[in-house]
Amino acid sequence: MSTPESPYALMIDATTTRDRDDAITVTPTPSGGWEVAVFVANVADLVPAGSPADRTAATRVETRYRATGTTPMLGAQLEQAATLSATRERDVVAVRLAVSADGDITLTGISREVLVAGSCVAFSHSDVTTVLADSGHVHHAQLSSASALARVLTGRRRAAGAFVVYDVTRGLVSGEDGRLVTLPEGHNAAAYVIVQELMIAANTAVARYAIDAGLPILFRNHLRNPVAPADVDRLADLAAALSTVTTTAELAALQGQLNTAISKATYGAVVRGHIGLQLPAYTHATSPLRRYADLVTQRQLLAHLDGTELPYTAEQLATIGDALAAITAERDADSEAVQKARTRRANEAAIAAGDLSHMNDREFLRVLRLGIQAAPPASIATELADRATAGRLHAGHIAVLYTADHPDWKRLRATLTAQLRAEHAYLSVSVLSACQQIDGGQPLAPTFDTDITGPPHQRSFATRAHLEDMTTRWHIGPVKKATEQAAVWELLDILGGHLPSADPMAPPPEPDPVATAPAPVIEMVEESTVGAPIATAPSGTWDAVALAAALGADETQRARRRAKALSNPVGWLTTLATTISAGELHVDTHVDGPPHDRIFTVTLTAGPATATATGATIKTAKTAAAHTAITNLFDNPPLMSGNHTHVGGA
Numbered sequence: 001m002s003t004p005e006s007p008y009a010l011m012i013d014a015t016t017t018r019d020r021d022d023a024i025t026v027t028p029t030p031s032g033g034w035e036v037a038v039f040v041a042n043v044a045d046l047v048p049a050g051s052p053a054d055r056t057a058a059t060r061v062e063t064r065y066r067a068t069g070t071t072p073m074l075g076a077q078l079e080q081a082a083t084l085s086a087t088r089e090r091d092v093v094a095v096r097l098a099v100s101a102d103g104d105i106t107l108t109g110i111s112r113e114v115l116v117a118g119s120c121v122a123f124s125h126s127d128v129t130t131v132l133a134d135s136g137h138v139h140h141a142q143l144s145s146a147s148a149l150a151r152v153l154t155g156r157r158r159a160a161g162a163f164v165v166y167d168v169t170r171g172l173v174s175g176e177d178g179r180l181v182t183l184p185e186g187h188n189a190a191a192y193v194i195v196q197e198l199m200i201a202a203n204t205a206v207a208r209y210a211i212d213a214g215l216p217i218l219f220r221n222h223l224r225n226p227v228a229p230a231d232v233d234r235l236a237d238l239a240a241a242l243s244t245v246t247t248t249a250e251l252a253a254l255q256g257q258l259n260t261a262i263s264k265a266t267y268g269a270v271v272r273g274h275i276g277l278q279l280p281a282y283t284h285a286t287s288p289l290r291r292y293a294d295l296v297t298q299r300q301l302l303a304h305l306d307g308t309e310l311p312y313t314a315e316q317l318a319t320i321g322d323a324l325a326a327i328t329a330e331r332d333a334d335s336e337a338v339q340k341a342r343t344r345r346a347n348e349a350a351i352a353a354g355d356l357s358h359m360n361d362r363e364f365l366r367v368l369r370l371g372i373q374a375a376p377p378a379s380i381a382t383e384l385a386d387r388a389t390a391g392r393l394h395a396g397h398i399a400v401l402y403t404a405d406h407p408d409w410k411r412l413r414a415t416l417t418a419q420l421r422a423e424h425a426y427l428s429v430s431v432l433s434a435c436q437q438i439d440g441g442q443p444l445a446p447t448f449d450t451d452i453t454g455p456p457h458q459r460s461f462a463t464r465a466h467l468e469d470m471t472t473r474w475h476i477g478p479v480k481k482a483t484e485q486a487a488v489w490e491l492l493d494i495l496g497g498h499l500p501s502a503d504p505m506a507p508p509p510e511p512d513p514v515a516t517a518p519a520p521v522i523e524m525v526e527e528s529t530v531g532a533p534i535a536t537a538p539s540g541t542w543d544a545v546a547l548a549a550a551l552g553a554d555e556t557q558r559a560r561r562r563a564k565a566l567s568n569p570v571g572w573l574t575t576l577a578t579t580i581s582a583g584e585l586h587v588d589t590h591v592d593g594p595p596h597d598r599i600f601t602v603t604l605t606a607g608p609a610t611a612t613a614t615g616a617t618i619k620t621a622k623t624a625a626a627h628t629a630i631t632n633l634f635d636n637p638p639l640m641s642g643n644h645t646h647v648g649g650a
Contacts, residue, residue, distance in 0.1 A: 007025045007026075007027060007142055008025070008119065008120065008121045008139065008142070009023035009024065009025050009037070009039055009084075009115060009119055009120045009121070010023060010024050010025070010120075010121060010123060010139070010142065010143065010146070011023045011084055011086070011120050011121065011122045011123065012024075012123050012124075012125070012128060012191050012194060012195050013122070013123075013124070013125075014124060014125060014184065014185070014186030014187055015124040015125075015126070015186050016186060018070075018072075018079065018080070018083065019063060019072065019079050019083050019289040019290055020041070020083045020084040020085070020122070020289075021040060021041050021083075021084070021286060021287045021288065021289045021290060021294075022038060022039060022040050022041070022084070022195075022199065022286050022287070023038075023039045023084055023092075023115065023120050024036065024037065024038055024039070024146065024194075024195075024198050025037045025039075025142070026142055026145045026146040026149055026198075027142075027145070028145050029098075031100070031101065032100075032101035033098065033099050033100045033101050034098075034099045034145060034149045035096070035097075035098055035099075035108075036096070036097040036098075036099055036149070036198065036201070037094055037095070037096050037097075038094070038095045038096075038097070038198060038199070038201075038202040038286060039084070039092040039093075039094050039113065039115055040092055040093045040094075040095065040202075040285065040286050040287075040288065040298070041082050041083060041084050041090065041091075041092060041288060041289055042082070042090070042091035042092050042093055042112070042298070042302075043074070043082045043288040043289055043295055043298060044288065044295060044298045044299040044302050045091060045302070046078060046081055046082050047074060047078060047082075047295065049299060049311045049312075053074060053075065053078055054295075056074075056075065057073045057074055057292050057295065058292055058320075058323070059327070060073045060292070061073070061291075061292050061324055061327050061328060061331075062290055062291045062292065063289070063290040063291075065184075072289075073289070073290060073291070073292065074289065079289060082288075082289055083289060084115065084120060085117075085120065086118070086120045086121055086122050087117055087118070088117050089114060089115065089116050089117050090114070090115045091112065091113075091114055092112075092113050092114070092115050093110065093111075093112060093113075093298060093301060093302065094109070094110070094111050094112075094113040095107070095109075095110050095202045095205060095206060095285075095286075096108045096109040096110070096111075097201060097202065097205055099149060099152075099153075099201070101152070102152070102156070103152045103153055103155070103156030105201050105204070105205060107205040107208065107209055110206070110209060110301065110305065111305065112302070112305060121139065123139075123143075123191070124186070124191075125186060125187045125188045125190075125191035125192065126188065128143060128188070128190055128191035128194070129188060129190050129191070131143050132144060132147060132190060143194075146194045146198070147190065147193075147194055149197070149198070150193045150194045150196075150197040150198065151193075153197040153198075153200070153201060154166070154193065154197055157197075157200075157277065157278070160278045161278045162276065162277050162278040162279075163178045163258070163276050163277075165180060166189050166192070166193050167189075168189040171183045171189075173189070173192060173196075174276075175276075176200065176220075176222075176265070176274075176276060176277060176282075177222055177262075177264065177265040177276055178222065178258060178261075178262045178265075178275065178276030179258065180254070180258065199286045199287075200277065202285070202286055203220075203282060203283050203284060203285050203286055204277075204279055204281070204282055206283055206285040206297070206301070207219060207220075207271070207279075207281040207282050207283040208281060210283065210300075210301075211271060211281055213304065215300060215301070215304050215310075216269055216300065216310070216312065216313065216314040216317055217269075217283055217285075217296075217297045217300050217301070217317070218267045218268070218269065218283065218284070218293045218296050218297050218317055218320065218321055219267070219268055219269070219270070219271045219272070219281060219282065219283050220265055220266075220267060220274060220282045220283050220284050220293070221265065221266050221267070221268050221270075221271070221272040221273065221274065221282075222262065222263070222265040222266075222273070222274040222275050222276045222277070222282075223262070223263045223272060223273070223275060224261065224262060224263070224275050225260060225261055225262055225263050226263075262275055262276060266321065266325050267284075267293050267320070267321035267324050267325070268317075268318060268321045269314040269315070269317035269318040269321065270314075270318075283297055284297065285297045285298060285301070292324065293320075293321075293324060296312065296317070296320060299311045299312070300312060343366065344370065347366055347367045347370045348370065350367060350379075351367060351370070351371060351377045351379050351380060352379075353379070354378070354379045355379070356379055356380065356382075356383040357383065357386065359383075361392075361394060361396075361397075364383065364387075364397070365396055365397060365400065367380065368380060368384075368397060368400050368401075369400055372400060372401070372403060372404035372406075372409060374406065375406050375408045375409070376406070376408050376409055376412050381412055384397075384412070384416060385416070388416050388419055388420060388423075389419075389552075389557055389560065390560050390564070391423070391424065391560075391561070391564050393416075393420070394427075394430075395427055395430035395431045395433070395434040396434050398416070398417070398420065398427065398431045398434070399431055399434030399435045399437075399438055400438070401413040401416070402431075402435050402438075402492065402495060402496050403438060410496065410497065410498070413496060413498075414493075414496075414498055417489065417492065417493070419549070421485075421486070421489045422545075422546055422549040422550070422579070423549055423550055423579065424575075424579075425482065425485040425486070425489070425575075425578060425579050426485060426575060426578070428485045428486075428488035428489045428491075428492065429485070429488055431492060432446070432467075432488055432491060432492060432495075435492070435495065444467060444468070446465040446466060446467040446487075446488060446491060447465070447466045447467075448463055448464070448465050448466075448484055448487065449463065449464050449466070449508075450462065450463045450480060450483075451463075451474075451508035453511040454511065458478070459478065460476060460477070460478060460511060461476065461477060461478070461479070461480045461483045462474045462475070462476045462483070462508040462509060463475050463476075463480065463483035463484050463486075463487050464487055464502070464508075465484070465487035465488055465490070465491050466504065467491050469501065470491055470494045470495070470501045471501050471502045471503070471504040472487045472490040472491055472494070472501075472502055473490065473502045473506075474506070474508050474509055475487050475490070476509065477581045478581055478582075478583055479577075479578055479581055479582075479583050479584065481578055482578045482579070482581055485578070542580045542581060542582035542607035542608065543579075543580045543581045543582075544580075544638075546579050546580045546581065547576075547579075547580045547607065547608070547637075547638070548637075550576055550579055550580065551633070551634065551637055558634060561634075562630070562631075562634045565630045565634075566627060566630055566631075569623060569626030569627045569629075569630050570585075570604075570622055570623060570626045572626075572630065573585050573604060573606045573609060573626050573629060573630065574606070576606050576607070576609065577606035577607060580606075580607050582606055582607030585604060585605070585606050586603075586604070586605040586606070587602065587603075587604055587622065588602070588603040588604075588605075589601070589602050589603075589618060589621075590602075598616070599614055599615075599616070600614065600615055600616070600617060600618045600620075600621045601613075601614045601621060602614075602615075602618060602621040602622045602624075602625045603625060604622065604625045604626055604629055606629070608633065608638040609629040609630065609632070609633040610629055611625045611626070611627075611628035611629035611632060612625055612628075613625035613627075613628060
């Protein structure tokens with residue numbers, strides 16, 4: 001590009017950028033599409049293959065940006081000799097594209113060209129935002145066209161199922177390798193989207209050109225993880241799910257799902273496709289100042305355009321790809337080790353500071369893993385108790401406690417698990433599985449022996465569990481699932497050294513005569529009202545001690561647990577019924593009205609908690625009944641009459 005009639009080439013970079021690889025022009029066409037030129041700095045002519053500068057670049061792999069400074073891949077002198085400039089003439093490789101109004105891209109040419117002095121103009125990311133907002137600016141029209149084109153290309157890639165994230169609010173964007181990254185300092189989304197989308201378009205066009213011409217280059221391959229689900233829409237679904245993420249822990253979980261779905265992107269001489277971009281072929285060709293792979297591909301392109309011998313064979317390119325992967329892996333491992341050391345220091349400081357309540361689940365798990373290496377720090381012990389009371393301990397937290405050998409940790413573990421088995425009995429199986437995974441083995445499911453006694457309307461279940469060489473005692477109760485959960489908690493006690501393994505030949509116990517006794521009458525007394533009427537709870541047996549533990553020991557606990565219960569009322573009642581050995585949650589449904597206007601009446605019963613509600617759907621009525629039952633239970637907790645006997649597990 002050398003004529004004054006041509007549009008200015010726009011160089012969009014951060015304010016501090018010294019290595020300008022590329023510039024663009026975007027011109028609207030009468031058909032509603034665009035003519036695009038991507039000008040890439042000609043580095044290959046300045047750095048011959050095999051030269052000392054080339055060997056250094058191959059070792060560095062890419063320009064490295066650190067807080068302490070930048071290490072240019074080519075060194076500062078060569079970098080400045082090749083970087084694009086607004087005031088100096090530069091040789092470039094031009095990739096010209098025609099893009100239709102709906103985003104179809106056609107390569108119209110790849111050629112050597114010259115950007116004459118004064119034909120380029122530099123914009124920082126903040127400049128782009130300013131110019132887009134100023135319709136009178138001399139470059140407003142071209143930048144607006146570039147922005148409109150970028151939106152079309154973004155929509156086209158999303159429709160194809162690519163992982164595309166430009167989250168302006170949180171400053172998160174998707175890298176071409178399917179990773180979530182934070183926008184670098186000095187960048188903003190408006191400018192970033194323009195550059196990212198046009199570079200992806202140019203790199204895709206170069207890859208197609210190489211395939212059609214039979215030209216060996218370094219392709220950028222990005223494959224699905226072999227153990228990941230095979231659905232091709234998974235990445236697009238994960239990108240869409242980002243809009244529902246509100247916490248750091250949820251964001252970390254989403255990134256974990258991404259890491260599970262995809263492998264790391266690599267370079268190779270054989271094209272294998274790019275899952276993150278949902279493209280059959282892709283390459284890196286637009287940043288030869290910063291990435292060695294781009295420089296290698298540029299050498300191949302220029303030799304092909306000049307009709308001279310190619311610098312690399314396909315076999316040599318494969319070797320280069322393997323070498324780049326090995327260097328990158330070693331560097332990543334070093335960075336990970338540094339990050340782990342930094343995280344450890346931060347966790348030690350957090351433990352010493354004392355307040356861990358601000359940490360999300362993942363952060364607290366890291367602190368917990370560090371804390372179990374010695375006696376329990378007071379800050380961790382306090383936070384464990386608070387999270388157990390609030391229902392915020394998950395299976396991973398508890399499993400870590402079983403790896404601690406210090407006697408004080410064992411005592412703390414025994415106290416916590418006693419509380420959890422009373423309030424969150426269902427966690428036992430998840431904790432056991434997490435313990436096995438920590439040991440590096442495949443989770444093994446325990447086996448159960450169950451003995452059933454009693455008449456059909458009042459069954460009694462005796463259950464014990466076996467896992468490898470461990471056997472529990474028999475656990476008795478009116479609900480089979482509850483006895484299994486109790487048995488798994490005992491397996492954990494055996495695993496943690498709190499109990500010995502039981503005799504596997506011991507027979508089940510004789511039926512408890514209490515189990516066939518008449519159902520007790522439970523009085524519901526509102527303590528604050530003298531002389532108030534006494535309500536009679538539903539008949540049936542349930543564990544009053546477990547109920548008291550579930551409701552909470554003081555006003556603060558009760559307030560927290562009420563809020564937690566009302567956040568998922570049906571689920572909480574279902575768990576409560578099992579916890580207090582009251583059987584399964586009983587649901588009675590009655591339907592009234594014509595088919596087009598049904599009214600559902602639902603009655604829920606979980607031990608002493610019962611309520612009835614109506615609604616236009618079963619779900620609405622069920623939720624309303626559960627909400628009322630929980631409210632009544634917390635407002636008027638049942639008091640046992642003198643002749644009450646509760647029935648619970650062993």
